[in-house]
Amino acid sequence: MKAGQKQTGKTDTVLWVLVLILVVLGLGALFSASEYNGRVRFHDSAYYFKKQLFATALGLLVMYLASRVDYRLSVKLAPAAYIFSLFLSAAVLLFGQEINGSKRWLNLGPLSFQPSEFSKVAVILFLVWQISNTKSKTTGFWFICRTMLPVAGLVGSNNLSTAVIILGIGVLLIFVANPRYLQFLALGGAGIGFIAVFLAAESYRLERLAIWRDPEKYEKGFQTIQGLYAIGSGGIFGKGFGNSLQKLGFVPEAQNDIFYCV
Numbered sequence: 446m447k448a449g450q451k452q453t454g455k456t457d458t459v460l461w462v463l464v465l466i467l468v469v470l471g472l473g474a475l476f477s478a479s480e481y482n483g484r485v486r487f488h489d490s491a492y493y494f495k496k497q498l499f500a501t502a503l504g505l506l507v508m509y510l511a512s513r514v515d516y517r518l519s520v521k522l523a524p525a526a527y528i529f530s531l532f533l534s535a536a537v538l539l540f541g542q543e544i545n546g547s548k549r550w551l552n553l554g555p556l557s558f559q560p561s562e563f564s565k566v567a568v569i570l571f572l573v574w575q576i577s578n579t580k581s582k583t584t585g586f587w588f589i590c591r592t593m594l595p596v597a598g599l600v601g602s603n604n605l606s607t608a609v610i611i612l613g614i615g616v617l618l619i620f621v622a623n624p625r626y627l628q629f630l631a632l633g634g635a636g637i638g639f640i641a642v643f644l645a646a647e648s649y650r651l652e653r654l655a656i657w658r659d660p661e662k663y664e665k666g667f668q669t670i671q672g673l674y675a676i677g678s679g680g681i682f683g684k685g686f687g688n689s690l691q692k693l694g695f696v697p698e699a700q701n702d703i704f705y706c707v
Contacts, residue, residue, distance in 0.1 A: 456512070464508075468501055477687045479700030493700040520577065523570035530567035531595060533560035561607040568611050569618065576622045605650060609640075671696045672703050 476494040483492035511519070533551065537560055541548040550557045645651065652665070660666025660673075675691035683689065692699040 464505075468505070472497060472501065473686065475700060477689070478692050480687070481692050481694070482698075482700055485694075519570055520574050523567070523574035526563075526567040527571035530560065530564040533563060536560070559607075561611075565607070565611055565614065568615055572615055572618045576618070668697050668703065 472494065475497050476491065479493035480490040483494070484490045486492070489495075537548060537551060540551065542550040542552050542557060549559050549561065551560055652663070656663045656666045656669060660669035671691050675689060675696065678684070678691075679689065696703060
């Protein structure tokens with residue numbers, strides 16, 4: 446967009462259609478995976494589907510409202526969003542709700558959410574703001590560390606996988622904006638060292654990697670094994686809508702992020 450040119454407010458119809466197709470397919474897959482657990486636990490086969498449908502409607506509304514806002518305003522608010530994401534991540538450590546041994550959620554009355562999801566957006570906007578306003582200072586290794594480590598460290602203390610995603614997003618953005626490449630080799634070495642220390646700090650993190658490598662050796666590998674059974678029996682395209690067997694009490698919490706296999 447040229448300087449001084451106003452937004453036309455034109456909607457990207459193709460993008461909207463693609464998003465809606467993915468949403469509909471996702472909701473259908475979720476219903477297929479969760480209807481057994483919903484019926485057994487809440488006497489309502491569509492219990493999890495209804496919850497996700499409400500969250501989806503809310504998300505689409507927020508997406509539409511965000512699309513009507515000038516992106517330059519979003520970038521201007523990026524520092525505040527980044528600081529707020531640090532505050533939310535710290536709040537999870539102090540006041541977060543623990544579910545199945547993981548403290549990742551904050552409760553707001555009847556609603557709960559994961560601040561780590563907000564942190565992903567905040568980091569992207571903050572990096573855009575940093576790169577566009579301090580382009581000459583984004584080539585240093587220190588810039589990468591001071592930008593990424595605070596939020597990744599806070600998020601990673603209770604959600605390692607999301608912290609890795611945040612770091613990956615940040616490093617890719619900085620790599621695209623950076624004319625120098627050698628420092629990324631140093632960053633890679635430092636990142637490997639940081640991850641090694643981070644994993645060793647808590648025994649359960651190393652245990653999760655060990656379970657992933659050889660789930661049959663561990664009692665906690667039950668879910669992974671059942672997921673492999675489901676994928677093995679159904680193949681890439683599965684057994685068809687609603688025909689999975691592993692969702693019938695074999696895969697714990699089948700409605701969560703392992704629902705691909707059921």
